[in-house]
Amino acid sequence: MTRPAPPSDPRPDPAPPAAWRRFLGLALGTAAAAGAAAFVFIAAMDPYGLRAAPGRRPGPVMDLNQRFMYPQIVRGGAFDAAVFGTSTARLLDPQALGRAFPGRFANLAMNAATPWEQMQLARFFLGRVRARAVILGLDASWCDPAADEKRLTFRPFPPWLYGEDAPWRGLLAQWNLQSLEIAGRVLLHRLGRMRERIRGDGYEVFTPPEATYDAARAAAHIRAMAAAQLPTAPQPAAPGRTFPALVWLDGFLAAAPSDALKVAAFMPAHVAVQPRPGSPEAAQEAACKEEVAAIGRRHGATVVDFRIPSPVTARDANYWDALHYRLPIAERVLDGLRRAVATGADDPEGVYRVLARPPQG
Template sequence: MSSSTSSSEAPATWARFLRLLLLFAAVPAAIAYAFIALVDPWGMLPLSLPLQRETVTTNQRFSYPMLARDQRFDSVVVGTSTSRLLRPAQLNEAFGSHFANLSMNSGTAWEQSQVLALFMRSHAAPRVVMVGLDKEWCESGPLRRLTPRPFPEWMYGDNLWRGYAEIMNPFAAEEAGKQALAMLRLAKPRYGRDGFADFLPRDSRYDPARAARLLVPPPATPAVEAPSFDFPQHALLAERLAALPAATRAVLFFVPYHVSLQPPPGTLDGQRMAACRAAITAIARARPGTALADFMIPSPITREDTHYWDPLHYRVGIADRLARGLAEAAAGRTSPEGDFVLLVPPGAH
């Protein structure tokens, strides 16, 4: 009798144990989920605490959708790290606008087009849209959408409720913790509230000899006869420009690579770059009110080694000079210093 009772009670005991185990596991998980959802580290969930959020995530693909939707801004810069040093405060003064700089490190043309599309959907009448053009816009072959950096597509869509299925993971929990600390002023935000951050070392640490060692032309492939290049990402640029309201000023610019990185005309890369310039020039001409300036030329900026940390990244003072040049180009004026060539003036349509 005793043995039979013990045998029948064993499954019930185990069942109670498993229920308690699941309960103890579920309670912390529910608390963690509620914390992430309420803090809302990226400011993208439909229901969250009505608090001012900071940009806390290193990967701008997570940090910038919140800024792209922000109604404080009426103008935007997109591009890669070669456009990140453009200061919104300086652009605001030059253009009479309120800029967000949403340029992403190593952002593909597709990723840039996604953040621009999000900004356009969130702002019915942008004042100025600025796109920094570099090698990502001149890649030929199949369209490259992503990089090894994660890209949260749900943040760029219309159904933000989907986010509640995306936030139960260690990364979201870590970023929610950072956001909570930033809200309490116990941690610094990763970027400014306009997307800007000086990501370079302090200028006092600049070493011209070290920089010069990096400014070496890469190996070149000889030109080929009658090459044909396909730039599928150009369709994205044309689509975004065509969707802009007529009153929006569009400013496209080839970024100022150091001359060592600019492909010579007698090379395959030089032919590709020439074809890319021609195609983007045609796109810019097709949309009234669009200016296209080319800073990727041998110039007083790009010939001077001490203007650069490496072939891609110029110093802060050059970024300010670039911003002044962009204002000149947007007004249809050429560069008296020869810093850029105005390929398409805003009125040439």
């Protein structure tokens, strides 16, 4: 009698150890090769201009986060004058500034940049070139008693791009997917398939086209921003550090060449988001402006205040929202800066006040 065969085991035979080792080796080798290829590609495309230097033109600006892109403009050495600030200063055209003031200008103002971030770029600029002119566009953040605790925003800030050893540290620091994407954009630009995101001097008209301006929509934006900015009692500050950001401003102006043109200007925010006259917030801002004026006088800077109720700031039609003025107003601000530096006098129409000017003689 034939004995029945034992039932077969439905489970597959385990793979031999050698097969697993081959698979693991192939996977790791492929990953290493891909990583190495990405590293070489990023280094070759140099998306953040680590190799930029005087006489070596920096690559195209292909990212919208100016914190990553503006150091290469500084490294290129083509500009010996610059504007720093937030988006409230980004519409100041460097070419027009170059016609009004000495120097070859770049606009290095960054969207929503904190005073600390602005100073990292500004000090980096002073360390790379002998500046002929520096213009700082100030806003309410400079008068914040908590500015030292608000150094960064949700936007990434790359400190490795602002050091002297950036070309070496950057090779590894930029080895990531974001840099790979920007490197790809650089390649597409070189192939003529993608336009440069921002002009080579940092300037960009980031507001919508003037032909699309909608006054009713702009007014709604202004009121919404004003409603969101609920008044709060000024924060008590520790003795000696009422406005910590102004310590950085003082240090920056002290480090600038003594013969350079130095301008600090409060940008013209709409009156809807300016402090209410007589309020504690207004008193705090006035004290801040007085301190900025004292710093300006100490370092031979012109200090101009556009952040006041004026024919510009009281008119909704001059703004896209409560902070961002239209292109014709940018031209008016630029002309106001030129006249303030030349005359040292307040604007006859009340658009700006001159809080400090260099000694005459």
